[in-house]
Amino acid sequence: MSHPHPELSTPAPLPNGALRVIPLGGLGEIGRNMTVFEYDGRLLIVDCGVLFPEDNHPGVDLILPDFEAIRDRLDRVEALVLTHGHEDHIGATPYLLRERGDIPLVGSKLTLALLDSKLREHRLRETVHHVVKEGDRITLGPFDLEFVAVNHSIPDALAVAIRTGAGTVLHTGDFKMDQLPLDGRITDLRSFARLGEEGVDLFLVDSTNAETPGFTPSERGITPVIDQVFRDSEQRVIVACFASHVHRVQQVLDAAYAHERQVAYVGRSMVRNMGIARDLGFLKVPPNTLVDAKELAELPPQHQVLISTGSQGEPMSALSRIAQRNHNFVHIEEGDTVLLASSLIPGNENAVFRVINGLARWGARVVHKGNAMVHVSGHASAGELLYCYNIVKPRNVLPVHGEMRHMIANAELARATGVPNVVVAEDGVVVDLVDGVASVTGKVDCGYVFVDGSSVGDVTESDLKDRRILGEEGFISVIVVVDSVTGKVCGGPEIHARGNALDDSVFDEIKQPIIDALDRAVAEGNTDSYQLQQTVRRVIGRWVNQTHRRRPMIIPVVVEA
Structure with missing residues (x-):
């Protein structure tokens, strides 16, 4: 930028x-x-x-x-x-x-x-x-x-x-x-x-x-739309929204109560945050509306409402697992309605549409900001x-x-x-x-500052660049054995490719040029293993780029024997 x-x-x-x-x-x-x-x-x-x-x-x-x-x-x-x-x-x-x-x-x-x-x-x-x-x-x-x-x-x-x-x-x-x-x-x-x-x-x-x-339109403008979704739904309703959107959850609870449905939360952050909001008086739960998710599963579909996390298509969220049919106890059925009651955060569009398509594939009707006013x-x-x-x-x-x-x-x-x-x-x-x-x-x-697992700040932009290359171009490993006395190649090169469409056999034509380049490097006095690895990297990198229009990560290993 x-x-x-x-x-x-x-x-x-x-x-x-x-x-x-x-x-x-x-x-x-x-x-x-x-x-x-x-x-x-x-x-x-x-x-x-x-x-x-x-x-x-x-x-x-x-x-x-x-x-x-x-x-x-x-x-x-x-x-x-x-x-x-x-x-x-x-x-x-x-x-x-x-x-x-x-x-x-x-x-x-x-x-x-x-x-x-x-x-x-x-x-x-x-x-x-x-x-x-x-x-x-x-x-x-x-x-x-x-x-x-x-x-x-x-x-x-x-x-x-x-x-x-x-x-x-x-x-x-x-x-x-x-x-x-x-x-x-x-x-x-x-x-x-x-x-x-x-x-x-x-x-x-x-x-x-x-x-x-x-x-910006009023939050109340969504209430009749949510009510209409409940009125039109003959089976289960699943609502996905942010785990902190207390007002949106309140609207869903009120609509569920009006249409004689019971509600369960799915997703750890949703359960936690709505529990806090209720305890502090920010969320008013109508009587006999909220039940445990496993209890809800025993009710007829037309009496079920699930409020879930995952409105941004997050891969490990409840809604993504439901769309992939690998959630523990929620399985999409033909005729279910899924309401995505949130905005699309820029950058998440593909992930969200992947989830919408997954839900639609199993027969769900998906209501989202693109086809109804379900978010302000x-x-x-x-x-x-x-x-x-x-x-x-x-x-x-x-x-x-x-x-x-x-x-x-x-x-x-x-x-x-x-x-x-x-x-x-x-x-x-x-x-x-x-x-x-x-x-x-x-x-x-x-x-x-990147958080990666338990590490904070250890991942650099250079690491991310390497990850992107690995993800997009794959890698090639080259192992060469050289004689520790003469510096001549006495084993290999052994070349393997992963994460790209290159078969190991395509590398036969580049093996001799690698050996020749190493011989030249040794003749010029470059016997340091790091310098020899750089020689291997240059030769195979140039060849892969010119021959296959690829820029994979190259991992050369030079072993002295």
């Missing part, structure tokens, strides 16, 4: 009385959200999330923000503020706490409850918690924090106003302006306006839907963003949370409303607020 500030160097020390903003993730991508605020020698972190890998990250489980820029100053961190409970905002927290386990955590009741279950999975001990709600104000070191209710696709989301001696920052978190939310908790525009009257020096604004005109976004569209800029009237704007095109669209909206100064940055680009004006002052390194 091209960088808007390619020439930047390490920022100079922060001037006295200035505020520094260091985005370590979430600017230029949707995920991995993490922003560090520095004032008076102290740090405040807002969000610490993960990015989910795409097809060009083979073998990677998660992608984390790079903590290197603050690793030597973690003792100065006053707190980690979490705006809401989605994985792209809380998922990397356990990895940060491995580096300093006593960082205080600040967030709403549901957000911290969801995080606690994650910390237990990572076997991390309890940390200091500050449970906050909208309207609360707390002071942590030089940071005075005020929390504002915002509406999103998960309950209990908060925006945060950060007051410092350098000025006031308002960070929206992820938000939209649903005027009829299912839980009745709207984005508190009165507080946005009040903060605007006080003076917002820097406004960090969710950019995800900045390219979408108008207003959790992010503010352009009309809502304009509304916010006009209410808050900020002096400076820094678009956050989005790919570059989203942030540029958001910046254009801000400028259109008359915002005097708009800064578009990417991960690692440092923005300082000095004397009320925000400007780019440097850049810190912050690449991707």
Whole structure:
């Protein structure tokens, strides 16, 4: 990705009385959200999330923000503020706490409850918690924090106003302006306006839907569609959605109750998260509606509803296993209805359509965003963003949370409303607020940190390149035995190919050129086994490329005998 500030160097020390903003993730991508605020020698972190890998990250489980820029100053961190409970905002927290386990955590009741279950999975001990709600104000070191209710696709989301001696920052978190939310908790525009009257020096604004005109539809618009799906279904209904989408699950539970069906959750994260939401009062389960999945299987199909994870086609999710007919106890039958009640995250389209085709093959009717209004976004569209800029009237704007095109669209909206100064940055680009004006002052390194199994940060871009080559081109192994005294080839070359269409017999014509090249190398005094391996790699690599138009990974082994 091209960088808007390619020439930047390490920022100079922060001037006295200035505020520094260091985005370590979430600017230029949707995920991995993490922003560090520095004032008076102290740090405040807002969000610490993960990015989910795409097809060009083979073998990677998660992608984390790079903590290197603050690793030597973690003792100065006053707190980690979490705006809401989605994985792209809380998922990397356990990895940060491995580096300093006593960082205080600040967030709403549901957000911290969801995080606690994650910390237990990572076997991390309890940390200091500050449970906050909208309207609360707390002071942590030089940071005075005020929390504002915002509406999103998960309950209990908060925006945060950060007051410092350098000025006031308002960070929206992820938000939209649903005027009829299912839980009745709207984005508190009165507080946005009040903060605007006080003076917002820097406004960090969710950019995800900045390219979408108008207003994001209300969550309530989906209710009649879900009801119609239940009315039309003569057999079992399977609903797939995000394991954190409490509002969507609430709609399904209500529809199931109205149509005299019983519901079971499938998928560990769904069972866990909805249990937490119910215990805290965010999910209202109608009487005699929820049963265990094995109990549900004993009911007639027309009384069954399954709520499952896997709406993004994740290979190990419940829905993918159902589509492949290898789930333990859920088997798709002719006439079942599957409702994919979520958006398509960019990059996941092929995986999702693979699941849809698998379900359709077994006779299921699949209802998804492409053929019915079964999902609305959790992010503010352009009309809502304009509304916010006009209410808050900020002096400076820094678009956050989005790919570059989203942030540029958001910046254009801000400028259109008359915002005097708009800064578009990417991960690692440092923005300082000095004397009320925000400007780019440097850049810190912050690449991707890959989690692969139990290893964190051990996998490099070079490793991923090797994996991609192996996955796409296969590999060729070449074993040659040379005489340790004369350097002459006395065994082989033995050549084997895997993962491509090359038969071992095609290599007969290249064996003699390899021997000749090794003889020449030895005659020139190159007897080091590494140099001889490089000779083998060059000869066979050039031949495979010219003859078969392939660039496989070549693994040469030269053995001295």
